[in-house]
Every structure is written in structure tokens, then in C-alpha cells.
Amino acid sequence: MNTSKQINIMILLVFAAVIAAGAYTIWDPHRASEARTRQLELTLDRGAYLFAQNCRACHGDAGEGGAKGNRLVLAPPLNRLDLQGRKTAGGPVDLAAQNAAYKLVFNTITCGRVGKAMPTWGDTQGGPLNAEQITDLTIFITNGTAWGTAEKYANELSNTSHLTLTKALDSTSTVVAISNVTPLAKDTYIKIDNELMDVTAVDKSAGTVTVQRPSGNTKAAAHKAGAEVLVEPPILDPAKASITQPACGQLLPPAVPTTTGPAGTPTAVPTPAANAQQITIVGENILFDKTAITANASAPITITFDNKDAGVPHNIQFFNGNSNTAPSIGMTEIATGPVTQTLNLGTLKPGSYYYQCDVHPTTMYGTLTVQ
Numbered sequence: 001m002n003t004s005k006q007i008n009i010m011i012l013l014v015f016a017a018v019i020a021a022g023a024y025t026i027w028d029p030h031r032a033s034e035a036r037t038r039q040l041e042l043t044l045d046r047g048a049y050l051f052a053q054n055c056r057a058c059h060g061d062a063g064e065g066g067a068k069g070n071r072l073v074l075a076p077p078l079n080r081l082d083l084q085g086r087k088t089a090g091g092p093v094d095l096a097a098q099n100a101a102y103k104l105v106f107n108t109i110t111c112g113r114v115g116k117a118m119p120t121w122g123d124t125q126g127g128p129l130n131a132e133q134i135t136d137l138t139i140f141i142t143n144g145t146a147w148g149t150a151e152k153y154a155n156e157l158s159n160t161s162h163l164t165l166t167k168a169l170d171s172t173s174t175v176v177a178i179s180n181v182t183p184l185a186k187d188t189y190i191k192i193d194n195e196l197m198d199v200t201a202v203d204k205s206a207g208t209v210t211v212q213r214p215s216g217n218t219k220a221a222a223h224k225a226g227a228e229v230l231v232e233p234p235i236l237d238p239a240k241a242s243i244t245q246p247a248c249g250q251l252l253p254p255a256v257p258t259t260t261g262p263a264g265t266p267t268a269v270p271t272p273a274a275n276a277q278q279i280t281i282v283g284e285n286i287l288f289d290k291t292a293i294t295a296n297a298s299a300p301i302t303i304t305f306d307n308k309d310a311g312v313p314h315n316i317q318f319f320n321g322n323s324n325t326a327p328s329i330g331m332t333e334i335a336t337g338p339v340t341q342t343l344n345l346g347t348l349k350p351g352s353y354y355y356q357c358d359v360h361p362t363t364m365y366g367t368l369t370v371q
């Protein structure tokens, strides 16, 4: 082989390498996006299963809410568009709204709602789920496309005993013949072709149960022998369903709010300077409504903090820098909502001022930019 031939081969090889690299770059983003889609599918599937295991007993098999789903009537629907950051079904996602919904859902699952029937799930708060499981659930709820999967898992979980009707059932009879009555007891619920029935007695020797029907919002209908009999979670009594675990610093609503004086006396607030820039920040659902605010260096700044969370303590603190490790420049006292507080920050130099709620620093924070 002479030198010019060798050079030609080398040029060809380099050329081939360049083409291969080019082809790979074109193909690779495609591969990456496919991997992302697959990851999302797996997350939604895990979220749907966790929902069927833990949440359907109150919120309904497909997140339709307790009232519609024959479950705890106080449990709201979770298959809502606002929790997906959408205004219309299939419509565009408003990223800011979706972000806010994500935080609301994640925090509600982690902390529960003290004084309401929503339990605390976060293991950091003594609940049974870890942050990864709560993330899967949050993505599942805010994505909103996998409710059918949750319903499928709900039916699977209700069908682990594989029960069937052994005799046809007309629409009025209250004695139901079932292939195996061992898994059933008084006050359990069965579902046949979507009709819910409340078991009032079990007759082991006859292989039958006595039921009250129809139950929930369902209608009594005739069912054929061989139909599937699902064992459903019990319907909870709203009067007894209220948690008292003070997770995430939530407090039970006190008889008298801590920041007001004797009944009817409004809390005294310092009078802001006449030319002050007034900025209102609302705290609701363990979130601030504003996470980025701007003000001018030319005039004093007054913050009005409106804690709308009934029974939940918040405050607001500002720092002289980009994080809560910087020196504090002012804070309000921690107070249980609903309560409105005023904080005079005075005139600030241009720069960034981090702010947070000291009770919920991981979810309630933001930055004030002074220009």
C-alpha cells in the first residue's frame, strides 16, 4: 500500500466517523425522548397503584370524589382540571398553575389536613409513604391521564378473592348466594356489575349473605349467575373522620386566634410610611401566592402577609441575600390563620432578598428583587 492510498483510507475513515456521529446526534434526542416517555408511563403506573391501595377508600376508584364514588362524601374529586393546571379538558397546561397544583398536592399528601379527614402520609411526619411514593402520586394526580389505570387496579384489589354469584339475583332480593363467603363480614361492601351492597349478615352454612341494597348512589338491578363479586373498602362515617395529627406544624384551630386580643379587638399594626410600596403576599394551602416580587430602592417597602390557612401557623421572614442563611432583615411572629400581618422592611438597597415561612421553609419561599 503506498502512502497516498493510506491517506485516502484515513480520510474515508474520518469521514465515516463524522457521519456516524452526526447520525447518532440526530437519533439520540429521539431515543432520550422515548426514554422520558417510558419513565413517565412507569411513574403514572406506580402512582395509580399507590392511589388504588391508599386513597380510593375516600376519593373514589377513579378520583371522582367521595360523593360520586360512594366513598367518604367529604373527600373532594382529584381528577380535576385545576390540579393539572388546565382550564379545559385537553386544553393547554398553564405551567405556573401546574406548578402551584403540584406543590399543593405534594404538601397535602405529605402533611394531611389537620381537623379534616385527610390523613398524613409523609414518613417524615409519621405517615406510611416515602417522598418517592408521594412524588409518584403527585405526578399521577397532576398529570391526570391515568385515572383509568387506577380504576383497573382498584378492581383488581377488590377481586383478590375471585368471588362470583352462584345464583342469579333479581333486583329486589336481599339474599345473595356467593361462591365463598369467608372473606365477607357484617359491614363489608360488595359490588356486582357496579351495584354496591352493604353486607348486614353472613350465613356460612348456606353460603349466602344478606345485604341492604341499593347502597351509595348505585341502583338495584338484576345480576346473572357467575357475575363477579368485588369486595370493596368500607364507606367511612364523615362524623368520625377527622385527623388530629399536627403534621408539618399544623395546629388544630384554637378557640381564640393567638394574635387578636380580647374578642373583637383588632390587632394593632404599625403604620406604614406615607410613600411606602405596599406588597401583599397571601399564604394559602401551605403556599405563598407570589414567589418572585419586585420593588424599588427609592421608597420604603411594606409587606402585608395574609395567612388564609385556617388552623395553620405561618409567618414571613426576609433575609439580606439569596438564601435563608443570610442575616435576617425582619419577620412577623408565627401566627395561626386566618390572620393578616404587616411587616415594614424600610428602604432597601438594590439586590435579592430571600423570604420564607419559618414553619414551612421547604414549600413557602420566594425572592424579593429590589431595583
Ligand code: HEC
Binding pocket: 050, 051, 054, 055, 056, 057, 058, 059, 072, 074, 075, 076, 078, 104, 105, 108, 109, 113, 116, 117, 118, 119, 121, 137, 236, 241
Ligand atoms: C380517610 C379519607 C381519606 C383518604 C384515605 C385520603 N384522603 Fe385525601 N382528602 C380527604 C379529605 C376529607 C380531603 C379534604 C380536606 C379538606 O377539606 O381540606 C382530602 C383532600 C385531599 C387533597 C387536596 C385536594 C384539594 O383540592 O385541596 C389531595 C391532593 C388529596 N386529598 C390526596 C389524597 C391522596 C393522594 C391520598 C392517598 C395517598 C388520599 N388523599 C387519601 C380524605 C382522604
